[in-house]
Amino acid sequence: MTEHSEVMHQGESHGGAHVHRDDEGSKMAMWLFLFTELLLFGGLFLLYGAYRFEYADGFKVAAADMNSFIGAVNTIILLTSSLSVALSIAAMQRSQKKLALGMLWFTILCGIAFLINKYFEWSHEIHNGIYPGGPALENMSNGEVLYFGLYYVMTGLHGLHVIIGLIFISVIMVFISRDKITSTNFQKLENAGLYWHLVDVIWIFLFPLFYLLH
Amino acid sequence: MANGSLANEVSYLEYQGKHKGIMGWLLSVDHKRIGLMYLMGIMIFFFVAMTLGVMMRLEMLTPGETIMKPQTYNSVFTLHGVIMVFLFIIPAIPAVFGNFMLPIQIGAKDVAFPRLNLFSWYLYMVGAILAIVSLFIGDGPADTGWTFYVPYSIRSAQNVSITTMAAFVLGFSSIVTGLNFVVTIHRLRAPGMTWFRMPLFVWGLYATSWIQVLATPVIGITLALIMLERFMGVGVFDPALGGDPILYQHLFWIYSHPAVYIMILPAMGVVSEILPTFSRKDIFGYKQIAISSLGIALIGYLVWGHHMFVSGMSDTSRIVFSLLTFLVAIPTGVKIFNWVATLYKASIKFSAPLYYVLGFIFIFSIGGLTGLVLGALATDIHVTDTYFVVAHFHYVMFGGMGIMFFATMHYWFPKVFGKMYNEKLAIVACTVIIIGFNTLYFPMFIMGYMGMPRRYYDYLPQFQGWHILSTVGSWILVSGIVFMFGNLFYALLKGPKASMNPWGGTTLEWKVPSPPPLENFDEIPIVTGGPYVHDKATYIMYPSKEGINANGGVKTVNQEAAL
Amino acid sequence: MNPIVELVDNSFIFIVAISVLLLLGVTVAMIYFVFRYSEKNNPKPDQSITGSTTLEILWTVIPLILVLAMFFYGYEGFKEMRNIPPNAMLVKVTGKMWFWHFEYDNKKTSDTLLVLPQGKDVRFELMSADVNHSFYVPAFRVKEDCIPGRTNHMWFHTTNIGEFDIECAEYCGMNHSYMLGKVRVVPEKEYLEWVNRVDTVKKTDSLTAPTGTVPGTVKTDSIKTTQPKVDTTKTTGNKKDTLKVNPKDSLKKNK
Amino acid sequence: MSEQTQTGELAAQAHAAHGDEHAQGHGHNVSYGTYFLVWLGLVALTAVTVTIAGIHLGSLTLITAMLIAAVKTTLVGYHFMHLKYDNVIIKVFVLVCLVIFLTFWILTFSDLSFR
Numbered sequence A: 001m002t003e004h005s006e007v008m009h010q011g012e013s014h015g016g017a018h019v020h021r022d023d024e025g026s027k028m029a030m031w032l033f034l035f036t037e038l039l040l041f042g043g044l045f046l047l048y049g050a051y052r053f054e055y056a057d058g059f060k061v062a063a064a065d066m067n068s069f070i071g072a073v074n075t076i077i078l079l080t081s082s083l084s085v086a087l088s089i090a091a092m093q094r095s096q097k098k099l100a101l102g103m104l105w106f107t108i109l110c111g112i113a114f115l116i117n118k119y120f121e122w123s124h125e126i127h128n129g130i131y132p133g134g135p136a137l138e139n140m141s142n143g144e145v146l147y148f149g150l151y152y153v154m155t156g157l158h159g160l161h162v163i164i165g166l167i168f169i170s171v172i173m174v175f176i177s178r179d180k181i182t183s184t185n186f187q188k189l190e191n192a193g194l195y196w197h198l199v200d201v202i203w204i205f206l207f208p209l210f211y212l213l214h
Numbered sequence B: 001m002a003n004g005s006l007a008n009e010v011s012y013l014e015y016q017g018k019h020k021g022i023m024g025w026l027l028s029v030d031h032k033r034i035g036l037m038y039l040m041g042i043m044i045f046f047f048v049a050m051t052l053g054v055m056m057r058l059e060m061l062t063p064g065e066t067i068m069k070p071q072t073y074n075s076v077f078t079l080h081g082v083i084m085v086f087l088f089i090i091p092a093i094p095a096v097f098g099n100f101m102l103p104i105q106i107g108a109k110d111v112a113f114p115r116l117n118l119f120s121w122y123l124y125m126v127g128a129i130l131a132i133v134s135l136f137i138g139d140g141p142a143d144t145g146w147t148f149y150v151p152y153s154i155r156s157a158q159n160v161s162i163t164t165m166a167a168f169v170l171g172f173s174s175i176v177t178g179l180n181f182v183v184t185i186h187r188l189r190a191p192g193m194t195w196f197r198m199p200l201f202v203w204g205l206y207a208t209s210w211i212q213v214l215a216t217p218v219i220g221i222t223l224a225l226i227m228l229e230r231f232m233g234v235g236v237f238d239p240a241l242g243g244d245p246i247l248y249q250h251l252f253w254i255y256s257h258p259a260v261y262i263m264i265l266p267a268m269g270v271v272s273e274i275l276p277t278f279s280r281k282d283i284f285g286y287k288q289i290a291i292s293s294l295g296i297a298l299i300g301y302l303v304w305g306h307h308m309f310v311s312g313m314s315d316t317s318r319i320v321f322s323l324l325t326f327l328v329a330i331p332t333g334v335k336i337f338n339w340v341a342t343l344y345k346a347s348i349k350f351s352a353p354l355y356y357v358l359g360f361i362f363i364f365s366i367g368g369l370t371g372l373v374l375g376a377l378a379t380d381i382h383v384t385d386t387y388f389v390v391a392h393f394h395y396v397m398f399g400g401m402g403i404m405f406f407a408t409m410h411y412w413f414p415k416v417f418g419k420m421y422n423e424k425l426a427i428v429a430c431t432v433i434i435i436g437f438n439t440l441y442f443p444m445f446i447m448g449y450m451g452m453p454r455r456y457y458d459y460l461p462q463f464q465g466w467h468i469l470s471t472v473g474s475w476i477l478v479s480g481i482v483f484m485f486g487n488l489f490y491a492l493l494k495g496p497k498a499s500m501n502p503w504g505g506t507t508l509e510w511k512v513p514s515p516p517p518l519e520n521f522d523e524i525p526i527v528t529g530g531p532y533v534h535d536k537a538t539y540i541m542y543p544s545k546e547g548i549n550a551n552g553g554v555k556t557v558n559q560e561a562a563l
Numbered sequence C: 001m002n003p004i005v006e007l008v009d010n011s012f013i014f015i016v017a018i019s020v021l022l023l024l025g026v027t028v029a030m031i032y033f034v035f036r037y038s039e040k041n042n043p044k045p046d047q048s049i050t051g052s053t054t055l056e057i058l059w060t061v062i063p064l065i066l067v068l069a070m071f072f073y074g075y076e077g078f079k080e081m082r083n084i085p086p087n088a089m090l091v092k093v094t095g096k097m098w099f100w101h102f103e104y105d106n107k108k109t110s111d112t113l114l115v116l117p118q119g120k121d122v123r124f125e126l127m128s129a130d131v132n133h134s135f136y137v138p139a140f141r142v143k144e145d146c147i148p149g150r151t152n153h154m155w156f157h158t159t160n161i162g163e164f165d166i167e168c169a170e171y172c173g174m175n176h177s178y179m180l181g182k183v184r185v186v187p188e189k190e191y192l193e194w195v196n197r198v199d200t201v202k203k204t205d206s207l208t209a210p211t212g213t214v215p216g217t218v219k220t221d222s223i224k225t226t227q228p229k230v231d232t233t234k235t236t237g238n239k240k241d242t243l244k245v246n247p248k249d250s251l252k253k254n255k
Numbered sequence D: 001m002s003e004q005t006q007t008g009e010l011a012a013q014a015h016a017a018h019g020d021e022h023a024q025g026h027g028h029n030v031s032y033g034t035y036f037l038v039w040l041g042l043v044a045l046t047a048v049t050v051t052i053a054g055i056h057l058g059s060l061t062l063i064t065a066m067l068i069a070a071v072k073t074t075l076v077g078y079h080f081m082h083l084k085y086d087n088v089i090i091k092v093f094v095l096v097c098l099v100i101f102l103t104f105w106i107l108t109f110s111d112l113s114f115r
């Protein structure tokens, strides 16, 4: 009976030629999923907003420690990777398979570069004793402690999403190279793109909130 | 293909596909089998949690120690709450009967993402197992109450993390189901099934699914933060690090208040199915009932603060939340009045499902109306965190959704299992349940107003009389429930075969065999009218035989359905 | 009369009265229909009835007015609760696992027993030393949470002489249900005598400390006997030490 | 009944639900140039935020930074995420989601800002 339902189901099927897909439904599901992601981060943004409101000074002091250069570089990296994903979809639509794959490779490189930057940033902070329960926090005001708590949680969760996005894109690349994704059947690629853009959008907010406001 | 024809001759229960026996269930992506697997899981945990409830009542029989120690009691009500909320009442109707009936009612062969559906069941089981595991390992089960308020939940030495982890995973499962349903309802309605031709159960599920998608992530992150605080000491809520415990309460209730409408909306949907069937008449005010579901879901997002009236929230906020709380009563009232009006000039066939529905309307109204006492500022400040609240939420949760779960089981029992139960015994059981229920929970209102706080292991002597009455009520209720399940279980084994449409229902599930075949329909039907029309046919079950081309014939309605 | 108690009880009666009427209306109509329009009494249903705009408007607007009235009553009572008289006497209340600690204007402290003069407005500053608690005096119809890291406020008027239960209404761990206390309202003279007696009252005998005559027969021992010996390390123990308490904030973060 | 016909029916069913969107849905062949322009805009906006943060504008800093972030998000959503070409229904979804998220903020701050 499993085989049956596989034949039946559009959104989930392997995309054999005779099987009808419901691209629109699949896209809708992706968007709904993005909403849940948005609200997951939304809870954290709300916390950030509330604590920033309660401890405006502590937050400013803490944000001054951040290296806004690395933040800005990472922002550009993510924006560029968003561009390359969008280009890859456009290329796929034009049946330019090579270009599409190339663009995705570029996206993955950007993602990795982003993570490497994050790694150095985190290790720098941890080296300075700034981490939950770390020695540097002892001498800080409540606002600063909360700032760094949220900093780790939010950028950490975002980093996790970058990693998931990278895996998602890699899988899509396998599909493309096996011609499971074509110029008429690229909803999966589009969905991966949507996910990646969401990761980008979240960073668009994280960047000013953590790096710029001093 | 031979399989294809076979599939629609035997029922989904008998069908043998690639996998046989138990694997044929565990790997099945058929929405009906998944629904039944949910039913299995949910029944087990429901019984566990009910037993915990009865244990609490025994403990409260006398002041001081009766059968357990305070620490045990605290864990018992926590688990009772967590299991009831996350493992029983939230998934019960959507995941069991929603899964089973939604595709059939809209004329589809399955949900939009069958494999995701199965995945969601596995998530449910993982969450359930985590909840059970927390009982046995480490420092004992969580003792925080199902609300996990900080800072106690950060400080407690019990296994809070595993329990929150369980709730987290269950939340994920709930999101996946909701997402699947929204897409299914948007994309897979049969030709001609416009929005206002959908059965009201589908409307209820639609509203519910949106709450699941948009509210559940918030509790996910909140509980994850508790785990992070416990494991790594990340300061987010801990007041020792400057955190704000009230902010935690905001985040918790941002989800958990809308969640109470996740619990009740599907139940209200079933009420709107059962009433027209046994009234032999169209439902009164179809559109109002449909829209009020969305209204409840929407206003439900705006009232969470009523759980925090004494937490030290700002006065402005308390006033705003109190005002908004009262607005939820309006769409709920609209539903109640329309249901009662449906009975007017009907031709009522009195039967067990209808009896449960009448019980529901009475009991849920009490629960809802006492919700208004809680919504008003002055009175809530007196009765919050007392047994008044305990009584309120058992009236709406158990008396509302729980009773409707029983009604649903009776109503769709012939369809799901193809068997009939003994109607007379079912009615007797229902009577006992309603009597027991009120004896159990009504005294709690009185105690509550007298000032008996909730989550109390022990109590002052002046409350004992009411506690005894309440405990006696729990025994009556237990006998009613045991009797009811006994009756159904017997029917499952020995009941006579049910016909395709034993009640004279008008929605699509009554147009397919009992139990339904694997793919529900031989041909996708075409819908030509509303869901509860009794005096003429509104479905074309075999369009090809009538010479209608599903693609071309109904083009105009399709455009509307495309939304 | 005590204004808060009156307002709370009145709004309760108001809401319950309307509710009972609505409930009766719904239930009676429902039961009547079920019999009047049973299969037997009405074999042919009237299929033409599918809705009525007039009715829908009626049962949207009338309930709306009713609930707004309910809101208004609740709000009136609440206003009184938050309208703390400026010259009210102050008592600081600290909730600790699992007992109540009181501090009076003159720095006198007591545990579990709160002695107050009759006929006075009393304002409470509510704080917590560990987890959330809630200071609840059912007889006065008021409660408010004690949240660590901030101070909440509440007040009531002591009308009658007597003893009234204090309960902790916010779950706070193992002995939440034993976090009880008493408000003892005594004549002003007696209160002054008590509050100015320098010996700090010891925890255990605080309940029997004041010598004054207490009218009524209140079983004070119901509290004493139920206060069990508890192993507080079980719940607070290991977890608490792993978290560093920031010395700068302890209880005074509030603004 | 053969597998072919079964699938055929499903096609019919799903077709009924979304008509001929297929053709229009994926018909948008956005030029590469457009994407580059959007990207340039995004980078420029990033530069603007960074510069503005450098000047001390007081409370305006936060507001401008958030406004710019919102504009960037709109750009990404509208062009990169193809909201521009999407069905109305998805646009409505996004709107509903944002409105609900906004009410979370408003109601939470009805507490925080009046404490």
Ligand code: HEA
Binding pocket: B147, B260, B261, B263, B264, B306, B307, B308, B309, B325, B326, B328, B329, B330, B332, B333, B334, B336, B364, B365, B366, B367, B368, B369, B371, B372, B374, B375, B376, B380, B383, B384, B385, B389, B392, B393, B396, B397, B400, B401, C022, C023, C026, C063, C064, C066, C067
């Ligand atoms: C199924 C679940 C469910 C449902 C449907 C409801 C429905 C409602 N609830 Fe309830 N509630 C809970 C589950 C639910 N609740 C739980 C679990 C808690 C406690 C959580 C905890 O602390 O552990 C709680 C707690 C709770 C509180 C907080 C109490 C406290 O802790 O201090 C409040 C306060 O406003 C409240 C109000 C309401 C209101 C106004 C409704 C309304 O939606 C009710 C609307 C219904 C009616 C009004 C009755 C029917 C209508 C008519 C008969 C006609 C029309 C009448 C009029 C308009 C007057 N609820």
Ligand code: HEA
Binding pocket: B047, B048, B049, B050, B051, B053, B054, B056, B057, B060, B077, B078, B080, B081, B082, B084, B085, B088, B089, B144, B145, B146, B147, B390, B394, B397, B398, B402, B440, B453, B454, B455, B456, B457, B474, B477, B478, B479, B481, B482
């Ligand atoms: C759907 C939700 C639901 C349901 C159905 C119930 C059902 C019951 N609950 Fe529920 N309850 C909650 C949800 C629910 N509860 C929640 C959310 C809380 C708050 C928790 C918290 O504070 O954190 C709560 C808290 C709560 C308390 C308050 C604890 C306290 O504050 O101190 C009490 C006290 O009596 C109680 C009792 C009961 C009882 C007696 C039942 C009965 O209705 C159960 C009926 C049981 C039966 C009819 C038994 C059936 C038969 C068997 C199990 C088979 C045989 C049994 C044996 C062999 C032993 N519950």
Ligand code: CUA
Binding pocket: C095, C096, C098, C132, C133, C134, C168, C169, C170, C171, C172, C173, C175, C176, C177, C179
């Ligand atoms: Cu202190 Cu409960």
Ligand SMILES: [Cu+2]
Binding pocket: B256, B257, B260, B303, B304, B306, B307
């Ligand atoms: Cu609520």
